[in-house]
Amino acid sequence: MNPGESSQTSPMPLSHWKAISLLAVLAMLAYYNSLHGAFILDDHRFVSDPKINEPFAGSMAARPVVALTLSINYWLDGFHPRGYHLMNLLIHWVSAITLYDLVRRTLLLPRFAGEYVADAGWLAGICAAIWLVHPLQTQSVTYIIQRCESLMGMFYLLTFWCYLRYATATSYRWGWLAAGFLTAALGAGCKELLLTLPLLAWIYDRTFLSHSWRETIRNRGWALLLLSIPPFVGIAALIFSGFFSDSNGTVGLGVKIHTPWTYLLTQSEVITHYLRLSYFPVGLALDYLDWPVRRSILEVLPYLLLIGGLLVATLVGVILRYAWGFLGAWFFIILGPTSSMIPIQDAAFEHRMYLPLIAIVVLTVIALDMIVRPVSHKILGRPNQSLIKWLVLPTVIFLFAMLTVIRNEDYSSIITMYEANARERPNNPRVRNNLALQLFAAGKVEEAQEQLKIADQNPLRIPVLRQQRIAILREVEDYDQAIALAKEVLAENPGSVTAAYELGLSYLMNNQPELALPYLERLTNAEPDNVKAVFHYGIALFLTGNNDAGQAALEQAHRLDPTYAAKMLGFSRKIALTESRKPGAIRLTTWYALAALRMSPAPSPADYDTLSLCLARQGKTSLAVLIESLAIAEAYRTAPASAAMYERRREKYLNGKFELSPPMPKP
Numbered sequence: 001m002n003p004g005e006s007s008q009t010s011p012m013p014l015s016h017w018k019a020i021s022l023l024a025v026l027a028m029l030a031y032y033n034s035l036h037g038a039f040i041l042d043d044h045r046f047v048s049d050p051k052i053n054e055p056f057a058g059s060m061a062a063r064p065v066v067a068l069t070l071s072i073n074y075w076l077d078g079f080h081p082r083g084y085h086l087m088n089l090l091i092h093w094v095s096a097i098t099l100y101d102l103v104r105r106t107l108l109l110p111r112f113a114g115e116y117v118a119d120a121g122w123l124a125g126i127c128a129a130i131w132l133v134h135p136l137q138t139q140s141v142t143y144i145i146q147r148c149e150s151l152m153g154m155f156y157l158l159t160f161w162c163y164l165r166y167a168t169a170t171s172y173r174w175g176w177l178a179a180g181f182l183t184a185a186l187g188a189g190c191k192e193l194l195l196t197l198p199l200l201a202w203i204y205d206r207t208f209l210s211h212s213w214r215e216t217i218r219n220r221g222w223a224l225l226l227l228s229i230p231p232f233v234g235i236a237a238l239i240f241s242g243f244f245s246d247s248n249g250t251v252g253l254g255v256k257i258h259t260p261w262t263y264l265l266t267q268s269e270v271i272t273h274y275l276r277l278s279y280f281p282v283g284l285a286l287d288y289l290d291w292p293v294r295r296s297i298l299e300v301l302p303y304l305l306l307i308g309g310l311l312v313a314t315l316v317g318v319i320l321r322y323a324w325g326f327l328g329a330w331f332f333i334i335l336g337p338t339s340s341m342i343p344i345q346d347a348a349f350e351h352r353m354y355l356p357l358i359a360i361v362v363l364t365v366i367a368l369d370m371i372v373r374p375v376s377h378k379i380l381g382r383p384n385q386s387l388i389k390w391l392v393l394p395t396v397i398f399l400f401a402m403l404t405v406i407r408n409e410d411y412s413s414i415i416t417m418y419e420a421n422a423r424e425r426p427n428n429p430r431v432r433n434n435l436a437l438q439l440f441a442a443g444k445v446e447e448a449q450e451q452l453k454i455a456d457q458n459p460l461r462i463p464v465l466r467q468q469r470i471a472i473l474r475e476v477e478d479y480d481q482a483i484a485l486a487k488e489v490l491a492e493n494p495g496s497v498t499a500a501y502e503l504g505l506s507y508l509m510n511n512q513p514e515l516a517l518p519y520l521e522r523l524t525n526a527e528p529d530n531v532k533a534v535f536h537y538g539i540a541l542f543l544t545g546n547n548d549a550g551q552a553a554l555e556q557a558h559r560l561d562p563t564y565a566a567k568m569l570g571f572s573r574k575i576a577l578t579e580s581r582k583p584g585a586i587r588l589t590t591w592y593a594l595a596a597l598r599m600s601p602a603p604s605p606a607d608y609d610t611l612s613l614c615l616a617r618q619g620k621t622s623l624a625v626l627i628e629s630l631a632i633a634e635a636y637r638t639a640p641a642s643a644a645m646y647e648r649r650r651e652k653y654l655n656g657k658f659e660l661s662p663p664m665p666k667p
Contacts, residue, residue, distance in 0.1 A: 019100055019125050023132055027093045030133040030401040030408075034142040035085045037411035041286075041434075042145045046070060047079065050531055050561035065155075065189035066148050084144045091150050092132065092141045098157040100128035103362060105164055111208045111323070123369060126397075131361045133401040135281040140354040142411045143286070148191045149351045155187030156197060156355060159227065163201060167209050167220060177223055184227050188234035193355075195235045196333045198228035200326075203318055207326040250345035257293055258343035265294040267339045268303040270348045274335075277350070278360045281400065284407055285421050288348035289465070290428035290458065324363055331359040414438055422451075429455040433468045440475050443578055449476070470502045477584040479510035497526040501533060508536060509584060513543035524553070531560040535568070539595050551598060558599040565596040565607075572596070573610045576617045583618075590614040605635040609646060616653050624653045 039047055051058035052074045060067035069087060077083030104124035107116035116123065131137070140150045162180030166173050187194040201224055202216065210216040216224075258266070270291065277284070294300045314332055317325020334355045338344060410420040418435035425431060432455035439448035452472060466489050473482035486503035493499050504519025520537040527533060538553030557564055572589035593611040597603050608631035616624035628650040635643040 015121055016101075019121065019128075020097055022125065023096045023100065023128060024093060026129055026133050026397065026401060027089060027096070030404040031089050031092075031141060033405055034089065034138075034408040034411065035082050037081060037085055037142055037144075037408065038413050039081050039084075039144065040411065040414045040417055041143075043081075043084075043143070046145050047074075047084065050564070051529075063148055063190055065186050066151055066191075069147065069151065081144070085142070088141050088144060088147050088150060091147065091154050092137065095150065095154040095157055096128045096132040098154065098161050099131060099358060100124045102157060102161045102164065103127050105161075105168070106208055109168070109208050119369075123365060127358075127362045127365050129397050130365070130400060131358055133397055133404055134278075134357060134361070135284060135400060135403040135407050136277050136350055136353050136357055138284065138404055138407045138411075139286060139349070139351040142408050143351070146351045149193075149354045152187050152190035152193060153354045155183045155190060156194060158183040159187060159197060160201065160204065163204075163223070163227065166223065167205065177226070180227055181230070185230040188230040192235050193334065193337055194231045196336065197231055198224065200330060200333055201227060203326055203329050207318070207321055207323060255343040255345050257345065258347070260341040260343060262293050262295050263343040263347070264341045265297065265300050265304075266291065266347050268300045268307045269294060271307050271335065271339055272303045273348065274350075274353050274356070275360070278353070278357055279364075281403055283424050284350060285424040286350075286417060287346075287421050287428055287431050288425065289346055289430045290425050291347040293347075323366075327359040327363045331356045415442065426454075427458045429458045430465050430468065432458075433465070433472055436472055437468070437475065440472075452476075467498065467502050470506060474506055474509050477509075477582045479506060479584070482506040483510065497523045504540070505536060508540055508543075509588060511584075511587070513540045516540050517544055528556075529560060531557050531564050534560065535564065535595065538598075539591050542595070542598075543591075554595055554599045558601075565599040568592045568596040569607055569610045572614050576610075576614045586614070586618050590618055590620075603634070605631045605639060605642060605646060608634060609649065612649070612653070621653050625650055628653060 046052075046058075046060050047070065049058045049060070053071055055061070055067035055071040056064055058067060060070060070084070073084045073087055101124070104120045107120035107123060140146045140153070159180050162176050162183060166176035166180060169176055184194065184197065187197070205216045205220060205224065206213055210219065255263075297304065310328065311332060314325060314328030318329050319325070335352065338349075338352050410417050415435070415438045418431055418438060421428065421431045422435055432451045436448040436451035436455065439445075439451065455469075466485065470482050470486050470489070473479070473485065483503065483506045486499065486506050490496065490499040490503050500519040501523035504516040504521075504523075507513070507516035508520065517537075517540045520533065520540050523530065523533040524537040534553055534557040538550045538557060541547075541550030541553055569592075572593040575585055575589045590611070593607075593614045597607055597611055600607060608627050612624045612627040612631060615621075615627060628646060632643055632646045632650065635646055
C-alpha cells in the first residue's frame, strides 16, 4: 500500500474496473469510426513494405518495437486497415489507463498531505478521460504509422508508473524496477523522444518523492541512472547513423528551410498554436509545411514573451518544488527535441502533443477543482466536487469526443484528408500537390490541374516537394518540364540517388530508356532491396536490348516482393480502362504488364488478358490478338469455363473493336 493511502480511503478494486470500463466506453465512442479509416501517406510506405513480415529487416527496422507490432497486424489481418486501427486504439486506451493510475497514485502521495485522499480517483479519471478523447490526439491514434508516437507514449507512461510503484512499494521493489527498465527499453525501440524521460524522472522524484536533490540521489539515484540507459543507447545509435547530419535530411543540419535560430523563433509561434488547440481543438491539420519561417524577433515577439514567461515560471516551480512546476517541465521537456533549436523540415505536427497534452489537461482539471471546490460547497451544500464532477464529465468530455468523431471522418480516404487539409492550410503546396496526384489517379483531371495551379503560386525549394512536383509533371505527361526540373534537382544534389532516380524515371516515361538507364542503375545499386527501383531498372534494360540483365532484374524484384507482379498487372488494367488517360500512360501500362508477366513464374489467363487489353488500347491489335490467344490456351489448360470469354474478346480485337469496360476474368 502506498504512503498516503489507507484502507478507508483507497478505492476498491471495483472502482478501478469502473474506471477502466469507462475509459473503454469513451475510447469506442470517440474512435469507433476510425476503425473504417484508410491507409494514408506514410501508412502505404511501411504497411506495403514487402518485408513487413520480417520486422527487423524492413523499412521500420530502426524502430523495431513498432515494426514488430506492424508485423503482428499483418500476420493477424493481412493488409486490412481495420486491424491496424484497432491496435492503435488499444495502445491509446492502455495509455489512458496508465495515466489514470499514475495521476491517482501521485495525488495520494504524502507530498499532498492527504488533500486528495477522497477525490484522487475521480480527478484522475477525468484527466485520463479528457486526454483520451481529445481531438488533438487523432493524429497519433487514427493515422496508423503515428503508432511510433502513441506506442512510445504508452511505454513512457508505463515506465513512470513502474518507477512510482518501485519508489513507494514495501515489497517486490526489484520487480517494479526491472519492469520499468523493460518498458524504457521498449519505448526506446519506438521513438527517440524517450531521451527526455530520465530528466523528467529525476524532476518527478525531487518534486513528489523527496525533499531535496540529495535525498533523491541517496535513495534512488542509481535506479534513475539505470532507467537512463535505454534512452541514451537509442539516441546514440541515431547520432552515429548520421541521422542529424544528412545533407538531404528532414531533421538536423540537412534541413533546407530552417537554421537553428529561425527554427527557435518559429517554434514560439508553433507552441502557442499547440496551446490554443489544447483548449480549442478546431482547425486541425495533418500537414503544416506552409508554416511561415520566422527570421526576426519582432515577428514573433508576443509569442516569445508568452512562451518565455511560461518557461521562467516552470523553472521557478521546479526549483521551489511546486507540483505545477513538474507539469510545466513535462510539457516543455517532452516538446524540447522537436520544438526548440534542432531544425526539422515540418515546423509543426499535432502528434508531437501526444504526451505534452497531459500536462495541460492535468493542470487545468486540478486548478479548476481548487477554484470550484469552495464555490460548489457554498452553492450546493454538497460534496465539494459536484460542479466539476457533473459539469466537466458530461460537457467537455462529450464535446471533445464528438469533435474527435468528426475529425476521424477526414481519415476515411486519402482524398478526404487532403481536401480537409487544403481547407485549413490553403497555401500549403505539398498538400495541393498530393491532392492533385490523388485526383489524377481518380480521373478528376480538371480538379487536379486546379490544385496544381494553386501549388505553383506557393513554391517551396524542398527536395521532397520538388520530387513530388516531378512526379506530377510526369503524370500530366509534361516530360520536358519533368526532365528539366529533375536535372536541376540533381545538379543541386549530385550525390542524391533519389534525385538521379527521378531523372531516370522521367527519361524512361518519355520513351528514352537509353538515357534513363544509368540514372535508374544508381538507385538500384544503392538500394538493392527497393523493389520499385529494381522493377523500373529491369524495364529499361529490356527496352535497350539487355534482355538477360533485364530478366535478372525482374526476377530480383519478384524475390523482393512476390506480390508485385499482381499489383502492376492490376494497375495496368485499371489505367488501360480509364478513358481519360493519355498515350504515355497507356504505353507505360503495356511495359508494366509485359514486365509483370516476365516476373511471374506461372502467368494466368487473366495475366495474359491484361497485357492483351493494354496492347489493344495502344492500338496494337495484331499483338493483342496474339496475346489473347495465349490467354485462351492457358484457360483451356487451367480454367476451361473462362475460355469462351477470352475467345469473344479475341474476336472483337480481330474486328478492330475495343471495349472500355470488359468483365474482369477470374484467375
